[in-house]
Amino acid sequence: MKLMVTGGAGFIGSNFVRYVLDTHTDVHVVNFDALTYAGNLENLAGLEEDSRYAFVRGDISNPDDVQAVFAQYGFDAVLNFAAESHVDRSLHFGAQAFIQTNVLGTQLLLDAARKHDVPRFVQISTDEVYGSLGDDGRFSEATPMGPNNPYSATKAGADFLVRAAEHSHGLDAVITRCSNNYGPYQFPEKLIPLMIANALEGKPLPVYGDGMHVRDWIFVLDHCEAIDTVLRKGVKGEVYNIGSMYDVPNIEIVKLILKHLDKPESLITYVKDRPGHDRRYAMDNTKIRTELGWEPKYTFEQGLKTTIDWYLANGPWLEHVRSGRYLQYYEKLYGDR
Numbered sequence: 001m002k003l004m005v006t007g008g009a010g011f012i013g014s015n016f017v018r019y020v021l022d023t024h025t026d027v028h029v030v031n032f033d034a035l036t037y038a039g040n041l042e043n044l045a046g047l048e049e050d051s052r053y054a055f056v057r058g059d060i061s062n063p064d065d066v067q068a069v070f071a072q073y074g075f076d077a078v079l080n081f082a083a084e085s086h087v088d089r090s091l092h093f094g095a096q097a098f099i100q101t102n103v104l105g106t107q108l109l110l111d112a113a114r115k116h117d118v119p120r121f122v123q124i125s126t127d128e129v130y131g132s133l134g135d136d137g138r139f140s141e142a143t144p145m146g147p148n149n150p151y152s153a154t155k156a157g158a159d160f161l162v163r164a165a166e167h168s169h170g171l172d173a174v175i176t177r178c179s180n181n182y183g184p185y186q187f188p189e190k191l192i193p194l195m196i197a198n199a200l201e202g203k204p205l206p207v208y209g210d211g212m213h214v215r216d217w218i219f220v221l222d223h224c225e226a227i228d229t230v231l232r233k234g235v236k237g238e239v240y241n242i243g244s245m246y247d248v249p250n251i252e253i254v255k256l257i258l259k260h261l262d263k264p265e266s267l268i269t270y271v272k273d274r275p276g277h278d279r280r281y282a283m284d285n286t287k288i289r290t291e292l293g294w295e296p297k298y299t300f301e302q303g304l305k306t307t308i309d310w311y312l313a314n315g316p317w318l319e320h321v322r323s324g325r326y327l328q329y330y331e332k333l334y335g336d337r
């Protein structure tokens with residue numbers, strides 16, 4: 001089975017590449033990634049010599065790049081992880097890059113998958129497309145889309161394009177919508193690695209607003225296993241929500257991290273809230289559990305401990321990301337090829 005994984009140098013994509021190669025001996029992966037600031041080939045260190053793995057630097061929103069990779073490889077499935085993924089960037093730097101990659105890039109992949117008769121297309125989407133919840137209730141696959149920030153608006157746009165390609169052109173496409181991920185290799189602009197990294201350096205831990213924004217946290221390897229399950233067993237045209245159904249306010253996570261690292265709560269610094277900050281997300285994962293038989297394996301305590309231990313054991317990775325040195329890794333590895 002030859003898989004095209006877009007965005008495979010990012011946080012979830014790189015965990016997925018490792019997971020799928022470890023789990024299935026008959027799988028080959030082509031990692032197609034533009035290496036934006038979020039793409040880090042150090043996440044895949046050690047795989048370069050694996051004959052089942054290939055890296056192609058390319059942009060999903062560039063028709064020539066997309067055409068070339070589809071012409072070179074006959075894919076059995078495309079898994080589209082590539083995205084501009086950080087809400088704060090979509091608010092501070094504008095939506096253009098998000099529209100370019102998340103909307104236009106997804107459409108180019110859909111067109112190429114149709115043209116080359118790729119038997120399966122998996123779109124990696126997010127719970128954020130549903131908008132915000134009140135104090136109770138959970139998002140189901142039937143919840144209407146209601147994105148509230150430019151990032152989630154472009155992810156919702158991509159979902160509609162995937163739906164249209166399936167409905168109008170018969171492409172075998174499925175969509176996964178997952179809740180907040182955490183785990184190894186996450187770029188330290190996101191909540192959990194940012195708090196771990198700052199706590200390790202004894203720096204203030206910035207918490208938005210009152211810290212009571214609730215998210216449904218899932219360990220990244222549970223997400224990877226769910227995607228692999230949908231790839232193999234998902235029904236054409238269906239959407240699958242993924243989450244661990246473990247909802248917790250941000251401030252509690254920050255306090256847990258400080259406790260694990262034996263650092264004082266006085267490091268917590270409340271900062272002005274993000275504009276339009278969604279109050280609560282929570283996923284109903286009944287469909288994927290009952291129809292496809294997937295279950296999350298990690299409790300939050302296990303996942304958080306594994307994550308903190310990983311950051312403690314991988315100081316150089318964190319240092320390279322924070323100093324920008326990871327950007328040189330591509331040149332070192334592929335510069336003369």
Ligand SMILES: NC(=O)c1ccc[n+]([C@@H]2O[C@H](COP(=O)([O-])OP(=O)(O)OC[C@H]3O[C@@H](n4cnc5c(N)ncnc54)[C@H](O)[C@@H]3O)[C@@H](O)[C@H]2O)c1
Nearest residue numbers: 007009010011012034035036038039059060082083085181
């Ligand atoms: N992180 C989460 O909690 C979460 C939750 C649910 C869904 N998702 C979705 O999962 C996917 C992966 O998220 P992540 O957190 O790993 O993101 P990330 O920002 O860590 O990685 C994104 C990757 O995509 C690559 N990329 C960006 N633009 C590209 C382009 N035009 N062409 C090719 N490659 C490009 C980057 O170089 C990077 O390697 C995204 O689609 C995101 O919307 C993330």
